[in-house]
Amino acid sequence: MDCVDLTTVLAGITLRNPVVTCSGTYGFGEEYADYCPLEALGGITLKGITPLPRLGNSVPRLAETPAGLLNSVGLENPGLEDFLVSYLPKVRKMPTAVIANISGFSLEDYVQMARALQVDSGLAALEVNISCPNVKHGGMHFGTDPHSAEEVIAAVKAVTNLPTIAKLSPNVTDIVEMARAAQRGGADALSLINTLLGMRIDIEQQRPLLANTFGGLSGPAIRPVAVRMVWQVAEAVDLPIIGMGGITTWQDAVEFLLAGATAISIGTGNFVNPQAPLEIIQGIKGYCEKHGLTSVRNLVGLAHKG
Amino acid sequence: MLTEGLVVVHECLGAADQRLRRLVLKGPIAKTAKAGQFVAVLVQDSSIPSYDPLLRRPISLAEISPDRDEITLLYRIQGRGTEILARARCGEQLSLMGPLGQGFSLPEVGxxxxxxxxxxxxxxxxxxxxxxxxxxxxxxxxxxxxxxxxxxxxxxxxxxxxxxxxxxxxxxxxxxxxxxxxxxxxxxxxxxxxxxxxxxxxxxxxxxxxxxxxxxxxxxxxxxxxxxxxxxxLEERMGCAVGACLGCVCTLIDKAGTLSHKKVCQDGPVFRGEEVVWDGLC
Structure with a gap:
């Protein structure tokens, strides 16, 4: 077989392949242009924005762990207004599906941003970050309380005509409950998972290594947790899932697709290998060929059926 | 660019107890690199690939020889990453991103x-x-x-x-x-x-x-x-090394007194000293 259909449909948008990049790891889409042509990707997710500019947390913001990375960037971003003026015009011209990511500290914050971002802005979808672990009094609060999660997704849906993706936090007792809440709020898709809250201590200084004490853990270390959550949510909720968490190889990506993800997203893996998305696209194609699948869509959730 | 560097020299620099190494890599980076820029080296023992450490190591260019297509990296072994890097042998290829960042600018005279x-x-x-x-x-x-x-x-x-x-x-x-x-x-x-x-x-x-x-x-x-x-x-812990992750920011102040964050990896690592806010972030 020499032809595998890699296109996939997610929340009503058609992606040329199921490989996208994660918010916060791919800047505003230009930073990796020398390493990975945007036209090869299924899509990219932009750095999270908030209504007002944020300088983020102090350094050190990063700490390595075995097969992992803790970060506490703290949502540094130029703010909505500058995003609309300085970044959105470039986004319109990008030859791939571009997903904006919004974060807030109140319901009004999310509504304000969702109202400003519509289909005619050139974006493909809106990812609602209700799961940032690195800012106080916000972000993750909406992602750990089902009622708040439902409310914020419903409020966003009410004011934007873009497909809405809820990015869920793994720092909850029951991810399925959160996924159901997002679905009740009207989410068109789910992103699973954001980072796991963690910390490191510098044993010589006898102090936390990150200036912010805690950070979000990403990288291969969290992959089994992410696969498990994708699996659980896929069983319980009828919404397409973008699977993410520690994907660095095509084998990792296939695992997520088999667990029930419609698309997969690469984050920290880009730092290790900026061409990982390209290699993963090729690897998924090769895997489909080897297993006699004519479409990557046939892979989704396959492990549930055996 | 993402490229490979062939290890042509990898030796102890000076006294062994100083734990310094000299690594000469052959590849295309030398043609475009300038002083003050750096490369992000994938640090892996090629015989046993692993994700510990996970991230590439940013190392500055100590010598740039475009005529020989060689760059020289000098480093001190001071952690797991450099410990593993130190095992790279002549003839091996190392994965490199670079040249990265903004280098030094030279005055015309003086x-x-x-x-x-x-x-x-x-x-x-x-x-x-x-x-x-x-x-x-x-x-x-x-x-x-x-x-x-x-x-x-x-x-x-x-x-x-x-x-x-x-x-x-x-x-x-x-x-x-x-x-x-x-x-x-x-x-x-x-x-x-x-x-x-x-x-x-x-x-x-x-x-x-x-x-x-x-x-x-x-x-x-x-x-x-x-x-x-x-x-x-400047030096800071880096994630992506290309300005995408905002892990390595520093704070600058302009003449009007406005504070801003810049990325050490992409906007730097070289900055005008008078613009740097040294006592951390705002």
């Missing part, structure tokens, strides 16, 4: 003073070479722990450049006893006296510095005091 603390001297060697090629006068101020360190960390190569060297060691075993900033201060006040004045006298002096943060801060304060332009090469 005198360039390099002020180095410890292994901060490494990227300044490439800068010295470009400055000399351009016909500038170069002087090095370099402070280290002791004689053994300075000799191990490349003093003979600096001596071969035949430029004036102002050396200091903490224990006085080589050069002046004390800090490199004391020598810089001495030289500045010799030239300009003790009061602040415009750096209009001939020759025009520019400073470039690399070393511990506190040292660069002191160097910057001295330079600002004498109105001498100073470039500093």
């Amino acid at each position: 005198e360039l003073w390099l002020v180095a603390g410890g292994i901060g001297v490494f990227p300044l060697y490439a800068l010295a070479q470009s400055a000399l090629d351009q016909g500038l006068n170069v002087r090095l101020f370099w402070g280290g722990e002791n004689q053994s360190f300075l000799i191990s960390a490349g003093l003979p190569a600096w001596q071969a450049l035949e430029i004036p060297l102002n050396l200091s060691t903490l224990d006085g075993t080589l050069g002046e006893r004390g800090l490199v900033t004391e020598q810089l201060q001495g030289r500045l006040s010799e030239l300009f006296g003790h009061t602040k004045q415009e750096n209009t006298s001939s020759p025009q002096i520019r400073v470039a510095t690399c070393g511990p943060k506190k040292m660069m801060q002191a160097v910057t304060e001295l330079c600002v005091n004498y109105a001498v332009p100073v470039q500093v090469s």
Whole structure:
């Protein structure tokens, strides 16, 4: 077989392949242009924005762990207004599906941003970050309380005509409950998972290594947790899932697709290998060929059926 | 670019107890690189791939030889990443991203003073070479722990450049006893006296510095005091090394007093010293 259909449909948008990049790891889409042509990707997710500019947390913001990375960037971003003026015009011209990511500290914050971002802005979808672990009094609060999660997704849906993706936090007792809440709020898709809250201590200084004490853990270390959550949510909720968490190889990506993800997203893996998305696209194609699948869509959730 | 570098030399630099290494890599990066830029090296024992450490290691370019397609990296083994890097053998290919970041800018004429603390001297060697090629006068101020360190960390190569060297060691075993900033201060006040004045006298002096943060801060304060332009090469923990993850920010202040964050990996690592806010983030 020499032809595998890699296109996939997610929340009503058609992606040329199921490989996208994660918010916060791919800047505003230009930073990796020398390493990975945007036209090869299924899509990219932009750095999270908030209504007002944020300088983020102090350094050190990063700490390595075995097969992992803790970060506490703290949502540094130029703010909505500058995003609309300085970044959105470039986004319109990008030859791939571009997903904006919004974060807030109140319901009004999310509504304000969702109202400003519509289909005619050139974006493909809106990812609602209700799961940032690195800012106080916000972000993750909406992602750990089902009622708040439902409310914020419903409020966003009410004011934007873009497909809405809820990015869920793994720092909850029951991810399925959160996924159901997002679905009740009207989410068109789910992103699973954001980072796991963690910390490191510098044993010589006898102090936390990150200036912010805690950070979000990403990288291969969290992959089994992410696969498990994708699996659980896929069983319980009828919404397409973008699977993410520690994907660095095509084998990792296939695992997520088999667990029930419609698309997969690469984050920290880009730092290790900026061409990982390209290699993963090729690897998924090769895997489909080897297993006699004519479409990557046939892979989704396959492990549930055996 | 993402490319590979063939290991052509990988050897101990100086005394073994200094844990310094010299790594020469052949590849296309040398053609476009400039002093002050860096590469992000994938640190993996190629015989046992693993994700620990996960991230690439940013290492500055100590020598750039476009005619031979070679770059030289000098580094100190001080953690798991460099420990594994040190095992790379001649003939192996290392995955590299680079050249990355904004390097030093050279004045067209005049005198360039390099002020180095410890292994901060490494990227300044490439800068010295470009400055000399351009016909500038170069002087090095370099402070280290002791004689053994300075000799191990490349003093003979600096001596071969035949430029004036102002050396200091903490224990006085080589050069002046004390800090490199004391020598810089001495030289500045010799030239300009003790009061602040415009750096209009001939020759025009520019400073470039690399070393511990506190040292660069002191160097910057001295330079600002004498109105001498100073470039500093900052260091921060990096994630992506291309400006995408915002892991390695520093704080700058402009003339109007506005604070902003810049990415050390992409906007730097070289910045104008007078713009850097040294005591952390806002």
